[in-house]
Amino acid sequence: MAATSGTIQFTCQPGCTKCCEVTGYVYFTEADIRNAARFLGVAKAAFEKQYIYRTAHQRRMRKPRGKGQCHFLKDGGCSIHPVKPVQCRLFPFWPELVGDRKEWRKTASFCPGIGKGELIQIGTALEQASEMTTAYPGFY
Ligand code: SF4
Ligand code: SF4
Secondary structure (H helix, E strand, C coil): CECCCCEEEECCCCCCCHHHHCCCCCECCHHHHHHHHHHHCCCHHHHHHHHEEECCCCEEECCCCCCCCCCCEECCEECCHHHCCHHHHHCCCCHHHHCEHHHHHHHHCCCCCEEEEEEEEHHHHHHHHHHHHHHCHHHC
């Protein structure tokens, strides 16, 4: 059910990488691709060739061979942390999660930051989450 009022509680937990391990795709915006390539010191075209699968409307990371969901998850955490894609930077403040109590509770089953720390107005969280709709217009 959509929730637009009330509060949620969330503080990302140091050292946690659970949201990088759950099954799913990592989507990049054009700016994310540019920033990640620059951060890694490779040409944008080379970065795309190695990591990105393009559909008509989306750019998603190719799955790594073997186990794992993301090429950039290393022992110490996200190896492109300063330039990680929008969806990673905003998680779990995604419209479909903060606006839906049931989905928020489901997310809490793997995200240990939910229910800890700061109380945040749902309206404020939705404002932050709205960046998802501009970053990935094909999904919203
Ligand atoms: S699962 Fe939650 S607490 Fe863990 S890194 Fe992701 S957002 Fe932070
Ligand atoms: S890019 Fe970084 S934050 Fe995003 S899923 Fe991969 S390791 Fe996690």
